[in-house]
Amino acid sequence: MSEEQEYSIETKDLCLYYGDFQALNNVTVNISNGKITGLIGPSGCGKTTLLRCFNRVNERYGNVTTTGEIRILSKNIYDNDVSLINLRKSVGMVFQRPNPLPISVYENVVFGLRIHSKRKELKKAQLDDAVEKALREVYLWDDLKDQLQTKGTHLQLEQQQKLCIARLLPLKPEIILMDEPCSALDTEATQAVEELMYSLTGKYTIVIVTHNMAQARRVSDECIFMLLGELVEHTRTEDMFLNPKHKKTEDYIEGRYG
Protein backbone atom coordinates (compact mmCIF):
# COMPACT_ATOMS: atom_id res chain seq x y z
CA MET A 1 0.00 0.00 0.00
CA SER A 2 1.37 3.36 -0.97
CA GLU A 3 1.65 5.47 2.17
CA GLU A 4 1.68 8.85 0.50
CA GLN A 5 -1.87 8.60 -0.72
CA GLU A 6 -4.48 9.98 1.57
CA TYR A 7 -7.43 8.53 -0.30
CA SER A 8 -7.66 5.14 -1.92
CA ILE A 9 -11.04 5.72 -3.52
CA GLU A 10 -12.16 9.02 -5.00
CA THR A 11 -15.33 9.53 -6.97
CA LYS A 12 -16.50 12.67 -8.70
CA ASP A 13 -20.05 13.34 -9.87
CA LEU A 14 -20.72 9.65 -10.08
CA CYS A 15 -24.13 8.83 -11.53
CA LEU A 16 -25.40 5.37 -12.22
CA TYR A 17 -28.51 4.22 -14.05
CA TYR A 18 -30.11 0.80 -14.17
CA GLY A 19 -31.92 1.25 -17.45
CA ASP A 20 -33.95 4.40 -16.86
CA PHE A 21 -33.76 4.25 -13.10
CA GLN A 22 -31.16 6.49 -11.54
CA ALA A 23 -29.59 4.66 -8.62
CA LEU A 24 -26.73 7.06 -7.87
CA ASN A 25 -26.93 10.81 -8.21
CA ASN A 26 -23.75 12.89 -8.35
CA VAL A 27 -21.88 11.05 -5.66
CA THR A 28 -18.59 12.71 -4.85
CA VAL A 29 -16.66 11.04 -2.10
CA ASN A 30 -13.12 10.43 -0.93
CA ILE A 31 -12.48 7.30 1.04
CA SER A 32 -9.44 7.30 3.29
CA ASN A 33 -6.62 4.93 2.79
CA GLY A 34 -6.17 2.08 5.27
CA LYS A 35 -9.27 2.86 7.28
CA ILE A 36 -12.67 1.31 7.69
CA THR A 37 -15.41 3.36 6.11
CA GLY A 38 -19.01 2.54 6.92
CA LEU A 39 -21.72 3.03 4.32
CA ILE A 40 -25.14 3.44 5.89
CA GLY A 41 -28.59 4.36 4.74
CA PRO A 42 -32.04 2.85 4.29
CA SER A 43 -32.68 -0.01 1.85
CA GLY A 44 -32.55 0.99 -1.78
CA CYS A 45 -30.47 4.12 -1.18
CA GLY A 46 -27.65 2.89 -3.42
CA LYS A 47 -25.11 1.66 -0.86
CA THR A 48 -24.53 -1.66 -2.54
CA THR A 49 -24.63 -0.06 -5.96
CA LEU A 50 -21.93 2.39 -4.93
CA LEU A 51 -19.85 -0.44 -3.50
CA ARG A 52 -20.11 -2.41 -6.71
CA CYS A 53 -18.90 0.60 -8.70
CA PHE A 54 -15.53 0.44 -7.03
CA ASN A 55 -14.49 -2.70 -8.88
CA ARG A 56 -16.84 -2.13 -11.82
CA VAL A 57 -18.56 -5.42 -11.15
CA ASN A 58 -21.86 -3.58 -11.65
CA GLU A 59 -21.29 -3.94 -15.35
CA ARG A 60 -21.80 -7.69 -15.08
CA TYR A 61 -25.37 -7.18 -13.95
CA GLY A 62 -26.78 -6.08 -17.28
CA ASN A 63 -28.22 -2.76 -18.26
CA VAL A 64 -26.01 -0.33 -16.32
CA THR A 65 -24.80 3.12 -17.40
CA THR A 66 -22.27 5.06 -15.35
CA THR A 67 -21.15 8.66 -15.71
CA GLY A 68 -18.63 10.62 -13.69
CA GLU A 69 -15.28 9.55 -12.44
CA ILE A 70 -13.96 6.91 -10.09
CA ARG A 71 -10.31 6.87 -9.08
CA ILE A 72 -8.88 3.94 -7.25
CA LEU A 73 -5.40 4.68 -5.88
CA SER A 74 -5.44 7.79 -8.10
CA LYS A 75 -6.06 5.79 -11.24
CA ASN A 76 -9.26 6.49 -13.16
CA ILE A 77 -10.76 3.03 -13.49
CA TYR A 78 -12.66 4.01 -16.60
CA ASP A 79 -9.42 4.66 -18.47
CA ASN A 80 -8.98 2.45 -21.49
CA ASP A 81 -5.83 0.85 -20.21
CA VAL A 82 -7.50 -0.46 -17.05
CA SER A 83 -7.85 -4.23 -17.00
CA LEU A 84 -10.99 -5.23 -15.15
CA ILE A 85 -9.27 -8.44 -14.19
CA ASN A 86 -6.48 -6.63 -12.40
CA LEU A 87 -8.84 -4.05 -10.98
CA ARG A 88 -10.96 -6.75 -9.37
CA LYS A 89 -7.85 -8.48 -8.16
CA SER A 90 -6.98 -5.33 -6.18
CA VAL A 91 -10.51 -4.52 -5.12
CA GLY A 92 -12.13 -7.62 -3.65
CA MET A 93 -15.63 -8.05 -2.36
CA VAL A 94 -17.27 -9.91 0.51
CA PHE A 95 -21.00 -10.54 0.36
CA GLN A 96 -24.00 -10.58 2.62
CA ARG A 97 -24.53 -14.31 2.28
CA PRO A 98 -21.18 -16.04 2.72
CA ASN A 99 -20.48 -17.48 -0.70
CA PRO A 100 -17.56 -19.86 -0.51
CA LEU A 101 -17.22 -21.80 -3.74
CA PRO A 102 -18.34 -25.44 -3.74
CA ILE A 103 -14.74 -26.63 -3.71
CA SER A 104 -12.33 -27.43 -0.88
CA VAL A 105 -11.20 -24.84 1.66
CA TYR A 106 -7.72 -25.06 0.17
CA GLU A 107 -8.97 -24.50 -3.36
CA ASN A 108 -11.17 -21.62 -2.22
CA VAL A 109 -8.14 -19.79 -0.87
CA VAL A 110 -5.94 -20.41 -3.88
CA PHE A 111 -8.76 -19.85 -6.38
CA GLY A 112 -7.61 -16.30 -7.07
CA LEU A 113 -3.99 -17.33 -7.51
CA ARG A 114 -4.98 -20.06 -9.89
CA ILE A 115 -7.06 -17.84 -12.14
CA HIS A 116 -4.42 -15.13 -12.22
CA SER A 117 -1.39 -17.30 -12.92
CA LYS A 118 -0.34 -19.73 -15.55
CA ARG A 119 -0.64 -23.31 -14.43
CA LYS A 120 3.10 -23.93 -14.59
CA GLU A 121 4.01 -20.92 -12.48
CA LEU A 122 2.29 -22.20 -9.37
CA LYS A 123 4.39 -24.40 -7.14
CA LYS A 124 2.73 -26.54 -4.53
CA ALA A 125 4.84 -25.08 -1.73
CA GLN A 126 3.92 -21.57 -2.76
CA LEU A 127 0.23 -22.41 -2.74
CA ASP A 128 0.53 -24.12 0.64
CA ASP A 129 2.20 -21.00 2.02
CA ALA A 130 -0.47 -18.75 0.63
CA VAL A 131 -3.20 -20.89 2.19
CA GLU A 132 -1.56 -20.92 5.60
CA LYS A 133 -0.84 -17.20 5.51
CA ALA A 134 -4.33 -16.23 4.41
CA LEU A 135 -6.05 -18.54 6.87
CA ARG A 136 -3.86 -17.30 9.72
CA GLU A 137 -4.71 -13.73 8.82
CA VAL A 138 -8.42 -14.46 9.24
CA TYR A 139 -7.88 -16.65 12.34
CA LEU A 140 -9.08 -19.82 10.65
CA TRP A 141 -5.81 -21.70 10.44
CA ASP A 142 -6.00 -23.34 13.84
CA ASP A 143 -9.56 -24.47 13.25
CA LEU A 144 -9.16 -25.63 9.71
CA LYS A 145 -5.55 -26.74 9.26
CA ASP A 146 -6.61 -30.38 9.48
CA GLN A 147 -9.60 -30.06 7.23
CA LEU A 148 -8.31 -28.14 4.26
CA GLN A 149 -9.98 -30.65 1.98
CA THR A 150 -13.44 -30.06 3.43
CA LYS A 151 -15.74 -28.26 1.07
CA GLY A 152 -16.00 -24.56 1.76
CA THR A 153 -19.76 -24.84 1.61
CA HIS A 154 -19.76 -27.34 4.49
CA LEU A 155 -18.26 -24.99 7.08
CA GLN A 156 -20.17 -23.03 9.70
CA LEU A 157 -21.42 -19.67 8.51
CA GLU A 158 -18.83 -17.71 10.47
CA GLN A 159 -16.02 -19.81 9.06
CA GLN A 160 -17.53 -19.48 5.60
CA GLN A 161 -17.52 -15.70 5.83
CA LYS A 162 -13.95 -15.64 7.10
CA LEU A 163 -13.01 -17.97 4.29
CA CYS A 164 -14.56 -15.52 1.83
CA ILE A 165 -12.28 -12.83 3.25
CA ALA A 166 -9.30 -15.18 3.19
CA ARG A 167 -10.02 -15.91 -0.45
CA LEU A 168 -9.19 -12.30 -1.32
CA LEU A 169 -5.94 -12.05 0.60
CA PRO A 170 -3.53 -14.11 -1.54
CA LEU A 171 -4.18 -11.61 -4.33
CA LYS A 172 -2.79 -8.83 -2.11
CA PRO A 173 -5.78 -6.54 -2.55
CA GLU A 174 -5.64 -2.84 -1.70
CA ILE A 175 -9.29 -2.49 -0.98
CA ILE A 176 -11.84 -4.90 0.49
CA LEU A 177 -15.48 -4.10 -0.10
CA MET A 178 -17.91 -5.68 2.31
CA ASP A 179 -21.61 -5.78 1.57
CA GLU A 180 -23.35 -6.37 4.90
CA PRO A 181 -20.86 -9.08 5.79
CA CYS A 182 -22.49 -9.90 9.11
CA SER A 183 -26.18 -9.78 8.39
CA ALA A 184 -26.40 -13.55 7.93
CA LEU A 185 -24.35 -14.24 11.07
CA ASP A 186 -25.28 -14.60 14.71
CA THR A 187 -23.92 -12.23 17.37
CA GLU A 188 -20.82 -14.23 18.22
CA ALA A 189 -19.90 -14.71 14.61
CA THR A 190 -20.52 -11.04 13.99
CA GLN A 191 -18.16 -10.15 16.78
CA ALA A 192 -15.53 -12.48 15.39
CA VAL A 193 -15.80 -10.98 11.93
CA GLU A 194 -15.69 -7.46 13.34
CA GLU A 195 -12.53 -8.29 15.27
CA LEU A 196 -11.09 -9.66 12.10
CA MET A 197 -11.89 -6.38 10.38
CA TYR A 198 -10.07 -4.40 13.07
CA SER A 199 -7.03 -6.57 12.63
CA LEU A 200 -7.07 -5.89 8.89
CA THR A 201 -7.14 -2.10 9.21
CA GLY A 202 -3.99 -0.38 8.15
CA LYS A 203 -3.18 -3.19 5.74
CA TYR A 204 -6.28 -2.77 3.63
CA THR A 205 -8.82 -0.08 2.96
CA ILE A 206 -12.16 -1.50 3.98
CA VAL A 207 -15.54 -0.19 2.89
CA ILE A 208 -18.44 -1.83 4.68
CA VAL A 209 -22.12 -1.49 3.86
CA THR A 210 -24.25 -2.11 6.90
CA HIS A 211 -27.83 -1.81 8.03
CA ASN A 212 -26.79 -2.07 11.60
CA MET A 213 -26.17 1.38 13.12
CA ALA A 214 -24.45 -0.08 16.13
CA GLN A 215 -22.09 -1.99 13.92
CA ALA A 216 -21.26 1.05 11.84
CA ARG A 217 -20.51 2.87 15.05
CA ARG A 218 -18.37 0.04 16.43
CA VAL A 219 -16.24 -0.79 13.45
CA SER A 220 -15.89 2.22 11.21
CA ASP A 221 -13.48 5.14 11.37
CA GLU A 222 -15.50 7.19 8.97
CA CYS A 223 -19.10 6.98 7.98
CA ILE A 224 -21.04 7.84 4.86
CA PHE A 225 -24.79 8.34 5.00
CA MET A 226 -26.71 7.90 1.77
CA LEU A 227 -30.31 8.56 0.90
CA LEU A 228 -32.11 7.96 -2.40
CA GLY A 229 -28.91 7.63 -4.38
CA GLU A 230 -27.32 10.74 -2.94
CA LEU A 231 -24.54 11.18 -0.48
CA VAL A 232 -25.90 13.14 2.43
CA GLU A 233 -23.09 13.21 4.91
CA HIS A 234 -19.54 11.92 5.21
CA THR A 235 -17.65 12.51 8.43
CA ARG A 236 -15.73 10.76 11.15
CA THR A 237 -17.94 8.13 12.71
CA GLU A 238 -18.00 9.75 16.16
CA ASP A 239 -19.06 13.03 14.65
CA MET A 240 -21.82 11.47 12.68
CA PHE A 241 -23.32 9.70 15.63
CA LEU A 242 -22.80 12.51 18.12
CA ASN A 243 -23.35 15.60 16.01
CA PRO A 244 -24.97 14.76 12.71
CA LYS A 245 -24.95 17.84 10.51
CA HIS A 246 -28.05 16.98 8.54
CA LYS A 247 -31.52 16.55 9.89
CA LYS A 248 -32.04 13.48 7.73
CA THR A 249 -28.92 11.81 9.06
CA GLU A 250 -30.00 12.52 12.58
CA ASP A 251 -33.48 11.11 11.99
CA TYR A 252 -32.06 8.01 10.38
CA ILE A 253 -29.50 7.17 13.00
CA GLU A 254 -32.09 7.73 15.68
CA GLY A 255 -34.34 5.26 13.91
CA ARG A 256 -37.17 7.57 12.91
CA TYR A 257 -37.22 5.97 9.49
CA GLY A 258 -35.30 3.23 7.76
Add this chain to the structure above:
Amino acid sequence: MFEETPHIRQKLRVETTAKSLFLLMTVFIIIPLVLIVTYMIYKASPVLSLDFLLSKPIRGMRDGGIWPAFLGTLYLVLMSLCIAAPVGVMAAIYLNEYAKDNWLTRTVNLAVINLAGVPSIVHALFGLGAFVIFAGIGRSILAAALTLAVMTLPVIITSTKESLAAVPMSFREACWNVGATRWQTIRGIVLPNSVSGMLTGFILEVSRAAGETAPIMFTGAVFYKAIQEGDLFAYGLLDQCMALSMHLFTISTQVPDVPEALPYATAVVLLSTVLAVNALSIGLRVYIRSRKKW
Protein backbone atom coordinates in the same frame (compact mmCIF):
# COMPACT_ATOMS: atom_id res chain seq x y z
CA MET B 1 -64.92 -25.58 22.17
CA PHE B 2 -63.04 -27.10 19.28
CA GLU B 3 -65.84 -29.49 18.21
CA GLU B 4 -66.50 -30.32 14.57
CA THR B 5 -69.19 -28.21 13.02
CA PRO B 6 -71.08 -29.43 9.93
CA HIS B 7 -69.17 -26.87 7.93
CA ILE B 8 -65.86 -28.40 8.95
CA ARG B 9 -67.12 -31.93 8.21
CA GLN B 10 -68.12 -30.72 4.78
CA LYS B 11 -64.64 -29.33 4.17
CA LEU B 12 -63.04 -32.58 5.30
CA ARG B 13 -65.24 -34.56 2.90
CA VAL B 14 -64.09 -32.37 0.02
CA GLU B 15 -60.51 -32.84 1.16
CA THR B 16 -60.88 -36.64 1.10
CA THR B 17 -62.51 -36.59 -2.33
CA ALA B 18 -59.81 -34.37 -3.77
CA LYS B 19 -57.06 -36.57 -2.42
CA SER B 20 -58.68 -39.78 -3.73
CA LEU B 21 -59.18 -38.24 -7.14
CA PHE B 22 -55.52 -37.31 -7.45
CA LEU B 23 -54.45 -40.75 -6.24
CA LEU B 24 -56.78 -42.41 -8.73
CA MET B 25 -55.30 -40.44 -11.61
CA THR B 26 -51.81 -41.41 -10.55
CA VAL B 27 -52.84 -45.06 -10.54
CA PHE B 28 -54.47 -44.58 -13.94
CA ILE B 29 -51.23 -43.54 -15.53
CA ILE B 30 -49.25 -46.35 -13.97
CA ILE B 31 -51.64 -49.19 -14.87
CA PRO B 32 -51.45 -48.81 -18.67
CA LEU B 33 -47.68 -48.58 -18.48
CA VAL B 34 -47.39 -51.78 -16.49
CA LEU B 35 -49.97 -53.51 -18.69
CA ILE B 36 -48.29 -52.51 -21.93
CA VAL B 37 -44.85 -53.57 -20.81
CA THR B 38 -46.02 -56.92 -19.40
CA TYR B 39 -48.14 -57.64 -22.45
CA MET B 40 -45.25 -56.78 -24.76
CA ILE B 41 -42.83 -59.00 -22.94
CA TYR B 42 -45.38 -61.81 -22.77
CA LYS B 43 -46.02 -61.63 -26.51
CA ALA B 44 -42.35 -61.32 -27.31
CA SER B 45 -41.19 -64.15 -25.09
CA PRO B 46 -41.24 -66.93 -27.73
CA VAL B 47 -38.50 -65.28 -29.79
CA LEU B 48 -36.74 -63.08 -27.25
CA SER B 49 -33.17 -64.26 -26.76
CA LEU B 50 -29.61 -63.10 -27.16
CA ASP B 51 -29.60 -64.88 -30.48
CA PHE B 52 -32.55 -62.74 -31.61
CA LEU B 53 -30.54 -59.63 -30.83
CA LEU B 54 -27.36 -60.79 -32.55
CA SER B 55 -28.64 -62.36 -35.75
CA LYS B 56 -30.04 -60.80 -38.89
CA PRO B 57 -33.58 -61.06 -40.24
CA ILE B 58 -34.13 -63.95 -42.63
CA ARG B 59 -36.90 -65.23 -44.91
CA GLY B 60 -37.98 -61.78 -45.98
CA MET B 61 -37.95 -60.47 -42.37
CA ARG B 62 -40.39 -63.16 -41.25
CA ASP B 63 -37.82 -64.90 -39.08
CA GLY B 64 -34.39 -64.38 -37.55
CA GLY B 65 -33.15 -61.48 -35.46
CA ILE B 66 -32.68 -57.75 -35.53
CA TRP B 67 -28.93 -57.15 -35.28
CA PRO B 68 -28.67 -54.74 -38.25
CA ALA B 69 -31.53 -52.64 -36.92
CA PHE B 70 -30.22 -52.66 -33.36
CA LEU B 71 -26.74 -51.64 -34.44
CA GLY B 72 -28.19 -49.01 -36.78
CA THR B 73 -30.16 -47.42 -33.95
CA LEU B 74 -27.06 -47.40 -31.73
CA TYR B 75 -25.08 -45.68 -34.46
CA LEU B 76 -27.76 -43.11 -35.14
CA VAL B 77 -28.41 -42.27 -31.52
CA LEU B 78 -24.79 -42.06 -30.44
CA MET B 79 -23.76 -40.07 -33.49
CA SER B 80 -26.60 -37.61 -33.15
CA LEU B 81 -25.70 -37.19 -29.48
CA CYS B 82 -22.05 -36.58 -30.38
CA ILE B 83 -23.13 -33.87 -32.79
CA ALA B 84 -25.94 -32.28 -30.80
CA ALA B 85 -24.39 -32.34 -27.33
CA PRO B 86 -21.34 -30.13 -27.92
CA VAL B 87 -23.20 -27.72 -30.17
CA GLY B 88 -26.18 -27.53 -27.84
CA VAL B 89 -24.14 -27.16 -24.66
CA MET B 90 -21.98 -24.41 -26.13
CA ALA B 91 -25.00 -22.52 -27.46
CA ALA B 92 -26.70 -22.84 -24.09
CA ILE B 93 -23.63 -21.53 -22.32
CA TYR B 94 -23.60 -18.53 -24.59
CA LEU B 95 -27.29 -17.84 -24.11
CA ASN B 96 -27.21 -18.25 -20.36
CA GLU B 97 -23.82 -16.87 -19.38
CA TYR B 98 -22.80 -14.34 -22.01
CA ALA B 99 -25.80 -13.01 -23.91
CA LYS B 100 -27.21 -9.74 -22.67
CA ASP B 101 -30.86 -9.75 -21.79
CA ASN B 102 -32.29 -7.89 -24.76
CA TRP B 103 -35.00 -8.49 -27.34
CA LEU B 104 -32.67 -10.46 -29.60
CA THR B 105 -31.72 -12.91 -26.87
CA ARG B 106 -35.34 -13.26 -25.84
CA THR B 107 -36.34 -13.93 -29.44
CA VAL B 108 -33.64 -16.57 -29.80
CA ASN B 109 -34.75 -18.22 -26.56
CA LEU B 110 -38.34 -18.25 -27.71
CA ALA B 111 -37.32 -19.66 -31.08
CA VAL B 112 -35.39 -22.47 -29.40
CA ILE B 113 -38.41 -23.41 -27.31
CA ASN B 114 -40.68 -23.34 -30.35
CA LEU B 115 -38.22 -25.36 -32.35
CA ALA B 116 -38.63 -28.18 -29.85
CA GLY B 117 -42.26 -28.38 -30.91
CA VAL B 118 -41.66 -28.71 -34.63
CA PRO B 119 -43.08 -32.08 -35.82
CA SER B 120 -40.42 -34.61 -36.67
CA ILE B 121 -41.68 -35.04 -40.22
CA VAL B 122 -40.76 -31.41 -40.85
CA HIS B 123 -37.27 -32.07 -39.56
CA ALA B 124 -37.19 -35.09 -41.85
CA LEU B 125 -37.90 -32.96 -44.90
CA PHE B 126 -35.37 -30.39 -43.75
CA GLY B 127 -32.75 -33.11 -43.32
CA LEU B 128 -33.55 -34.51 -46.75
CA GLY B 129 -33.19 -31.11 -48.35
CA ALA B 130 -30.25 -29.79 -46.40
CA PHE B 131 -28.01 -32.76 -45.71
CA VAL B 132 -28.96 -35.43 -48.26
CA ILE B 133 -29.45 -33.24 -51.31
CA PHE B 134 -27.95 -29.78 -50.75
CA ALA B 135 -24.85 -30.82 -48.80
CA GLY B 136 -24.59 -33.86 -51.03
CA ILE B 137 -24.01 -36.33 -48.23
CA GLY B 138 -26.60 -38.65 -49.69
CA ARG B 139 -28.88 -40.97 -47.77
CA SER B 140 -26.57 -42.22 -45.05
CA ILE B 141 -26.04 -42.70 -41.34
CA LEU B 142 -24.28 -39.34 -41.26
CA ALA B 143 -27.20 -37.49 -42.85
CA ALA B 144 -29.72 -39.24 -40.60
CA ALA B 145 -27.68 -38.53 -37.47
CA LEU B 146 -27.36 -34.87 -38.46
CA THR B 147 -31.11 -34.68 -38.93
CA LEU B 148 -31.74 -36.28 -35.53
CA ALA B 149 -29.21 -33.89 -34.02
CA VAL B 150 -30.99 -30.86 -35.43
CA MET B 151 -34.26 -32.23 -34.13
CA THR B 152 -32.96 -32.78 -30.60
CA LEU B 153 -30.83 -29.64 -30.30
CA PRO B 154 -33.61 -27.50 -28.80
CA VAL B 155 -34.19 -30.05 -26.05
CA ILE B 156 -30.51 -30.11 -25.18
CA ILE B 157 -30.19 -26.34 -25.27
CA THR B 158 -33.24 -25.82 -23.08
CA SER B 159 -32.27 -28.37 -20.44
CA THR B 160 -28.64 -27.25 -20.39
CA LYS B 161 -29.72 -23.64 -19.94
CA GLU B 162 -31.92 -24.64 -17.04
CA SER B 163 -29.15 -26.55 -15.35
CA LEU B 164 -26.77 -23.61 -15.79
CA ALA B 165 -29.33 -21.24 -14.37
CA ALA B 166 -29.71 -23.51 -11.34
CA VAL B 167 -26.14 -22.76 -10.26
CA PRO B 168 -26.48 -20.00 -7.65
CA MET B 169 -25.60 -16.51 -8.83
CA SER B 170 -23.51 -16.01 -5.67
CA PHE B 171 -20.88 -18.44 -6.97
CA ARG B 172 -20.49 -16.36 -10.10
CA GLU B 173 -20.28 -13.18 -8.03
CA ALA B 174 -17.59 -14.73 -5.89
CA CYS B 175 -15.54 -15.56 -8.96
CA TRP B 176 -16.04 -12.24 -10.73
CA ASN B 177 -15.01 -10.32 -7.67
CA VAL B 178 -11.60 -11.93 -7.54
CA GLY B 179 -11.14 -11.04 -11.19
CA ALA B 180 -12.14 -14.29 -12.88
CA THR B 181 -13.22 -14.01 -16.49
CA ARG B 182 -16.58 -15.40 -17.44
CA TRP B 183 -14.96 -18.45 -18.97
CA GLN B 184 -12.84 -19.14 -15.87
CA THR B 185 -16.02 -18.89 -13.83
CA ILE B 186 -17.87 -21.24 -16.15
CA ARG B 187 -15.02 -23.72 -16.43
CA GLY B 188 -14.11 -23.73 -12.76
CA ILE B 189 -17.46 -23.48 -11.02
CA VAL B 190 -20.55 -23.35 -13.21
CA LEU B 191 -19.97 -26.37 -15.44
CA PRO B 192 -18.87 -28.83 -12.73
CA ASN B 193 -22.04 -27.99 -10.85
CA SER B 194 -24.43 -28.27 -13.74
CA VAL B 195 -23.30 -31.47 -15.41
CA SER B 196 -25.98 -33.53 -13.73
CA GLY B 197 -28.69 -31.33 -15.17
CA MET B 198 -27.16 -31.48 -18.61
CA LEU B 199 -27.28 -35.25 -18.51
CA THR B 200 -31.05 -34.98 -18.21
CA GLY B 201 -31.11 -33.24 -21.55
CA PHE B 202 -28.98 -35.97 -23.05
CA ILE B 203 -31.33 -38.62 -21.69
CA LEU B 204 -34.26 -36.90 -23.35
CA GLU B 205 -32.36 -36.59 -26.59
CA VAL B 206 -31.45 -40.27 -26.58
CA SER B 207 -35.00 -41.36 -25.87
CA ARG B 208 -36.38 -39.18 -28.59
CA ALA B 209 -33.75 -39.95 -31.21
CA ALA B 210 -34.06 -43.70 -30.69
CA GLY B 211 -37.80 -43.67 -31.14
CA GLU B 212 -38.12 -41.39 -34.16
CA THR B 213 -38.93 -42.95 -37.49
CA ALA B 214 -39.81 -40.15 -39.87
CA PRO B 215 -36.51 -38.21 -39.85
CA ILE B 216 -34.37 -41.26 -40.51
CA MET B 217 -36.73 -42.83 -43.02
CA PHE B 218 -36.07 -39.96 -45.44
CA THR B 219 -32.41 -39.51 -44.73
CA GLY B 220 -30.66 -42.79 -44.16
CA ALA B 221 -32.66 -45.71 -42.86
CA VAL B 222 -33.58 -48.57 -45.13
CA PHE B 223 -35.94 -51.55 -44.99
CA TYR B 224 -33.23 -54.11 -45.18
CA LYS B 225 -29.48 -54.17 -45.12
CA ALA B 226 -27.34 -57.24 -44.69
CA ILE B 227 -24.36 -56.81 -42.38
CA GLN B 228 -22.00 -59.10 -40.52
CA GLU B 229 -23.82 -60.53 -37.52
CA GLY B 230 -22.47 -59.46 -34.16
CA ASP B 231 -19.91 -57.10 -35.73
CA LEU B 232 -20.01 -53.75 -33.92
CA PHE B 233 -18.27 -51.89 -36.74
CA ALA B 234 -20.32 -53.26 -39.60
CA TYR B 235 -21.65 -49.88 -40.75
CA GLY B 236 -19.63 -47.06 -42.28
CA LEU B 237 -20.56 -43.42 -41.83
CA LEU B 238 -21.84 -43.07 -45.35
CA ASP B 239 -23.69 -46.39 -45.43
CA GLN B 240 -27.39 -46.58 -45.11
CA CYS B 241 -28.60 -48.60 -42.16
CA MET B 242 -31.54 -50.33 -40.62
CA ALA B 243 -33.02 -48.94 -37.42
CA LEU B 244 -35.25 -50.44 -34.74
CA SER B 245 -38.07 -47.93 -35.06
CA MET B 246 -38.12 -48.25 -38.81
CA HIS B 247 -37.85 -52.04 -38.61
CA LEU B 248 -40.78 -52.15 -36.23
CA PHE B 249 -42.82 -50.08 -38.65
CA THR B 250 -41.83 -52.30 -41.57
CA ILE B 251 -42.59 -55.65 -40.05
CA SER B 252 -45.82 -54.44 -38.50
CA THR B 253 -47.29 -52.85 -41.58
CA GLN B 254 -45.35 -53.52 -44.75
CA VAL B 255 -44.50 -57.22 -44.71
CA PRO B 256 -47.33 -59.80 -44.76
CA ASP B 257 -47.36 -62.93 -42.59
CA VAL B 258 -44.83 -61.84 -40.00
CA PRO B 259 -45.14 -63.99 -36.86
CA GLU B 260 -46.77 -61.97 -34.11
CA ALA B 261 -43.86 -62.30 -31.70
CA LEU B 262 -41.36 -60.50 -33.95
CA PRO B 263 -42.74 -56.96 -33.77
CA TYR B 264 -43.27 -57.33 -30.03
CA ALA B 265 -39.73 -58.55 -29.53
CA THR B 266 -38.43 -55.66 -31.62
CA ALA B 267 -40.39 -53.23 -29.49
CA VAL B 268 -39.01 -54.79 -26.31
CA VAL B 269 -35.46 -54.38 -27.61
CA LEU B 270 -36.10 -50.75 -28.59
CA LEU B 271 -37.58 -50.01 -25.20
CA SER B 272 -34.79 -51.77 -23.33
CA THR B 273 -32.13 -49.94 -25.32
CA VAL B 274 -33.62 -46.60 -24.42
CA LEU B 275 -34.07 -47.66 -20.80
CA ALA B 276 -30.51 -48.95 -20.60
CA VAL B 277 -29.08 -45.67 -21.87
CA ASN B 278 -31.36 -43.76 -19.53
CA ALA B 279 -30.37 -45.91 -16.58
CA LEU B 280 -26.72 -45.24 -17.35
CA SER B 281 -27.23 -41.49 -17.44
CA ILE B 282 -29.44 -41.50 -14.36
CA GLY B 283 -26.81 -43.51 -12.50
CA LEU B 284 -24.17 -41.02 -13.56
CA ARG B 285 -26.40 -38.16 -12.49
CA VAL B 286 -27.03 -39.61 -9.07
CA TYR B 287 -23.31 -40.19 -8.64
CA ILE B 288 -22.41 -36.62 -9.64
CA ARG B 289 -25.16 -35.16 -7.51
CA SER B 290 -24.08 -37.12 -4.45
CA ARG B 291 -20.71 -35.41 -4.67
CA LYS B 292 -22.07 -31.90 -5.02
CA LYS B 293 -23.53 -30.09 -2.06
CA TRP B 294 -23.83 -26.50 -1.13
